Every structure is written in structure tokens, then in C-alpha cells.
Amino acid sequence: MRCQPHQKNQVYIWLKNKQFCLLCDETADGAAPICMACETDLPWLGDHCQTCALPLPSAGLTCGQCLKQPPAFERVIAPWLYSFPVDSLITRFKHNAKWPFGHLLGELLAQALQHRFEEDLPRPELLLPVPLATRRLRQRGFNQAAMLARWLGTRLDLPCDERSLSRVQDTGAQQTLKARERRNNLRDAFALTPGASFRGRRLALVDDVLTTGSTAQALARLLMNAGAARVDVYCLARTPKPGDAA
Structure with missing residues (x-):
């Protein structure tokens, strides 16, 4: 570490x-x-898809992709667009071990979530960080999603489970892949650890950035197939649709 x-x-x-x-x-x-x-x-996320948080021109809409193929997760909560300076802060936290930047963003995300809990967002029973492959974890020395989940759990008084989800295939970096390639790349990449039980539970996946949603979809589908009642996604930032201005 x-x-x-x-x-x-x-x-x-x-x-x-x-x-x-x-x-x-x-x-x-x-x-x-x-x-x-x-x-x-900070580049606060404005009007967005009610399901996947994709930036949209008007409030209260659902994007075409979510209408055509509703995802396994219920809702994505992301305070910011993935643009300067949030993109730089996340990169420095994730790739350069500048943990204070991640802690700061995690604190602000916790404040945003608490506000949503007080409005209309159902409070989850458990936080689940997106797992890293063993080789990637060994190289980086830490899982940024797990650190975020721990900080959120402490701030929001929610339990955090870092053991029940595992990445059983090292699929390599997703950043350079298109949406379909990302989905294919993640096929059978995740698994539940033996003894994990989520039947009837409200869960929240935690990650740093949501791009196409392929990782969130793969994990949410796995959890819903295991009997979860609801899966939400909490992340720091949402990327705009390719070709749109950030």
C-alpha cells in the first residue's frame, strides 16, 4: 500500500x-x-437522464438508450461532469495516489447523496465498490472505488462490502474502447464470491467515473440476478455523450 x-x-x-x-x-x-x-x-452536472445521468438539454427526461434498453441499475447519482478540474482531480487521485483529492470529492459526493436521501432517493442497505482485477490492484496499490466507498460509508453511516464482488477476468483498460467493445470486454468479467447473499436488498455500486455504463450494467445485472431488490450507482462524475461538449 x-x-x-x-x-x-x-x-x-x-x-x-x-x-x-x-x-x-x-x-x-x-x-x-x-x-x-x-x-x-466545479463542473456541476445539470439536466440529465433520470436513469443513467447522461447530460441532456432539458430536465426530467430519459435518454434514448435507457428507453430502448433499460439498464439493470435503477439510477446513477453523479454530482459532476467529467471535465476540468474534476477530471484532473480524479486522475491524480486514481493514477498518482493523491488521496486528499479523492477524499475531498468523496466528501462532496456524500453531501450530495445525503441531500438526495432527504428528498426522494431510497437509502441503500449496502455499498459495493467496483472491484479491480488482482493484477491491476497489485500495480496501483489500492482500489480507488473501495476508498470512495469507505469514505461514503463513514460519512453516511452505511456498511461497505469489499469482498462479495470480484473481478475474475482482467479485461484491460476500458478507456479506449467503444460502447459495444466495452460490453463485450466485460462479458463474464465479474462474479459473486461464495456465500454472498443479496436477495431482497437495496444496493449501491460505487465507482469514480461512469462513461458508457457498461461496468455498472454488468455488475447490476449480476446483483439483480442474485435477487437484489434495487441497484443504484454512485460515482463522482459522468462523461457526456461522445461528440457533445463537456
Whole structure:
């Protein structure tokens, strides 16, 4: 396991009274290390598909893909578009072990989820991080989805299960593949560990970014086939449709 980085302003005490914004280094306004100006300027997701959170021109709509082929998951919750600076923060968290950036985004996601729970979103019984293949986990040293799930679980008082889902095939990177190639790439890639039981339970998958939704669909289908009552997806950011402006 890698240690947290030691560069200036990257390691901090999360519960100390005075925080500095991780984006601009100004004094933060609250407990989280981000100032109000930088938080406001984040690429917040506007109108989007009610199911998969794909950015859309109007509110209250469902995208054509979800109408044509309804996914196994019920709803995707993502606060931001995958664009600057959120894309950079996620990349540095995920690929450069800059954990404070991930913790900051996880804290803001937890706040967004708590607000949704108070409105209309059913509270899950269990958080399930998207698993990494063993080789990828060994190379990276940590699973960013598992770290997010732990932070969300602590903040929202929800249990987190990191053992019941496994990635049994190392399918390689998904980023360069098209939607159909991603779906084919993930066929039979995941499995439930022996003894895992989800019958009648409300579940939430946790990941960093949702692009085509192929990974979420594969896992949600696996869980629904195992008897889950509902599967939602919680992630930091949603990519726009290819060709659309971010």
C-alpha cells in the first residue's frame, strides 16, 4: 500500500479547524478543504437522464438508450461532469495516489447523496465498490472505488462490502474502447464470491467515473440476478455523450 504523498498542501488533517483549499490554496470556508468560489466553479452536472445521468438539454427526461434498453441499475447519482478540474482531480487521485483529492470529492459526493436521501432517493442497505482485477490492484496499490466507498460509508453511516464482488477476468483498460467493445470486454468479467447473499436488498455500486455504463450494467445485472431488490450507482462524475461538449 502506498503512503500518502508529502508534497506541500497535499497532506492535511481532515478534522482540523482551519483548512486550505486544495485547488487555490486560499482559506476554506468550512470543514472540507475547498473554498466556496472553487466549489461553485466545479463542473456541476445539470439536466440529465433520470436513469443513467447522461447530460441532456432539458430536465426530467430519459435518454434514448435507457428507453430502448433499460439498464439493470435503477439510477446513477453523479454530482459532476467529467471535465476540468474534476477530471484532473480524479486522475491524480486514481493514477498518482493523491488521496486528499479523492477524499475531498468523496466528501462532496456524500453531501450530495445525503441531500438526495432527504428528498426522494431510497437509502441503500449496502455499498459495493467496483472491484479491480488482482493484477491491476497489485500495480496501483489500492482500489480507488473501495476508498470512495469507505469514505461514503463513514460519512453516511452505511456498511461497505469489499469482498462479495470480484473481478475474475482482467479485461484491460476500458478507456479506449467503444460502447459495444466495452460490453463485450466485460462479458463474464465479474462474479459473486461464495456465500454472498443479496436477495431482497437495496444496493449501491460505487465507482469514480461512469462513461458508457457498461461496468455498472454488468455488475447490476449480476446483483439483480442474485435477487437484489434495487441497484443504484454512485460515482463522482459522468462523461457526456461522445461528440457533445463537456
